[in-house]
Amino acid sequence: MWTPWSRRSLGSAEDRATYETLHTASLAAPALRRGLDEDSASASLKHLRTLLGAPSVALTDTEQVLAVEGSRERRSDAMELARQAIAAGATQAFSTPHAHYPHAIVAPLTVEDTVVGALVVRSPTSSAGLARATTEVARWMSSQLELAELDKSRTALMEAELRALRAQISPHFVYNSLGAIASFVRTDPERARELLLEFADFTRYSFRRHGEFTTLADELQSIERYLVLEKARFGDRLHVTVQVAPEVLSVRLPFLSIQPLVENAVRHGLERKADGGTVVVIARDAGNEAVITVEDDGVGEDPDRVRRALAGDSAGDSVGLGNVDERMRTVYGNAYGIVIETAPSAGTKVTVRVPKYAPGAER
């Protein structure tokens, strides 16, 4: 029953051969997408050997052999051949004194016009078909490595944005806070002193250099300091409620992923409202996740503008939201983007879900 049905639906022999080739290529792709190193080379090479049907293949960078798959290949020989192809910058065929597989085809791997390595394929006979296949596979590998390069620059961009976010907190907030503190220096020196200490602790956390991750406890503590300072400035116009389930305090999350949301609520939600309002920060336990909401009853925002801000249009001044959203998605996957509920004059509620454990984000 099953076999004839599956044969028919999978098409002719050529079709199936195509599918098989594509499948093998898809197995090799994830490793190459990580970039070219010893781990990715050895993980992808056995699939590449299947793809080429060659007895022995090797992968090199410009300096050394990264991995060898198959029998009887000496690393020094492979590197010698690779050097010649890298120097030539094009696919080369060699006849070598190798006992079993005297013929070798070597194709360079290029990323953005720079040769980064070579694919060395051995064969018992000289064949034009294999040379063509090797060239095509090397070209396909090069495109995968270029994608890896793209991923790397995207991560670098995100790190740059995080650094910008750390720096960005300062100007507006710093002089407002210092102004508020100054106003207490004569009337209430003790309070001014406390606020200055809060300010010092707050900046120490925000400008901290090490680490991409923090605990929810630390992040919330910094948020509380921020709110104390803002309260000094707003006076009775700002009300704050913080509700925290103690179970989720030890959850790890990206550094500065909640604080920008609170800052956004104060700066864009409440500052423009004449009689002030309330910010509510809630962190609750939801099984495998912690759910954090930041809500204000301020002026709200046009949903379309928020959507544009999240899509990366940083013309608006809520850069924080887009950056937090982007980082949450990068770390935990697309299901963990931030959710914003808002409408003009209806306040804003931002919800962030953080998994208690995520591979790679443990510490």
Place this chain on the structure above:
Amino acid sequence: MSSTYAAVAVAVVALATLGIGLFGLRFSRTTSDFYVASRSVSPLWNSSAIGGEYLSAASYLGIAGLILTYGADMVWFPVGWTAGYLVLLAFVAAPLRRSGAYTLPDFTQMRVQSTTARAVASMLVVVIGWLYLMPQFQGAGLVLHTVTGAPTWVGSVMVAVIVVVNVISGGMRSITFVQAFQYWLKLTALLVPLVFLLHAWTDDGRPTPADAGASAAWLSPMAADAPGLALYATYSLIVATFLGTMGLPHVVVRFYTNPDGRAARRTTLLVLALLGVFYLLPTAYGVIGRVYAADLVATGNTDIVVLELPMRMIGGSLGDLLGALLTAGAFAAFLSTSSGLTMSVAGVLAQGSVGRRVLGPVAGLRAGAVVGTVFPLVLALASDQIAVASSVGFAFAVAASTFCPLLVLGIWWRRLTAAGAVAGMLAGGIGAGGAVVATIVRGSDDGWLDLLLSRPAAWSVPIAFATMVAVSLATQNRRPSNVARTMVRLHTPERLLLDRADGP
């Protein structure tokens, strides 16, 4: 026993549990204007919560029943269930916390970097959860039948429904303060009646079990007819309980609440003390039961000895009241353990591929709760009554044969590989799990085969360890590339400043 008092007690506990689940989220949070973030859960609260979730029907009713029937040998049950935390304290608690893992599958994936190993661990969590839930449901049916005369399925279904409603409504989850309260409720519910019982026993001239005609086999350990069998049974029990505790899914998730590895150790130490105190009580019930309720052994219904004693020894409305208090404690035990287990099983099912891709996190958790409860409920209704404590012993045997090798080798042996972990967990799981299924299907008789199947830990745990080590050694070329970094993370105290290589 008067059904009115006891029925009221059951109703109160059930409604209180539902009420806390539905409306009680406000209890779960500290609300204040400022500085709540620094108030993490203290080790005492945390350890009480572990006690509250851990002390199940098996501890509350089962131990007394087993001691009533078999005597001194059975004291190994409470000893093992406490000493399990000693092993946990020494080998697992702090590194597990430092790993950042929330569940056992999380730890598996974090240590061996394999989604296959994660899937196997998830499956085992579900199996252990089911084995543990089944006796809770059976016990609930039995207790309700004893105190009100209702058919046994009523109590089982009632507990299952309350637990599912709680998990679905989003309550109960893992609220530390509620679970911590459960420990003190259970302790009080056993302690207060015991004071009265001891008073009545003193008035009675302090008769010992020997006076009441207990045999030498009951009075002293290893005095059974076949000393070889008894010795094997005891060692197997010790292996299962000492090593199984660390593999219980609902206990492990509680360690995440500790702020660091040091707090995790302190919590475990306090758990040892709290359990040590608690387990004195059911043991006392078992011994007094031998004097006043030895006839229960003939009926085979020994799990209810705890509930019977106040009626027999004190009687009157005081006896009824004490009986009602004990019943309330028993239901608190069923509900707290079942909730924790169902939550763990539902969480794992929701994180599985079907739950995550098809249903989404919330619907997945709800579907997981239903699936996680229905299967053990059916099992509880369909299978014969097995003594609650022995039945829970199966869950410990499977946990000891699967997660114990994984945790111990994962934390203390650099050369563990994903293939080794999977092979070891499967070998131990299939060995112990198969033995459990065979025992449930075969029924019991006396003899070596029966004993090997009903107490599998003594052979299944070594098999699991050996398989894990052998397959790991055979697959050394596939060692996780980041093992050195993982080991640093697991074993370095948090207060040491070093580059822990954050994130991806």
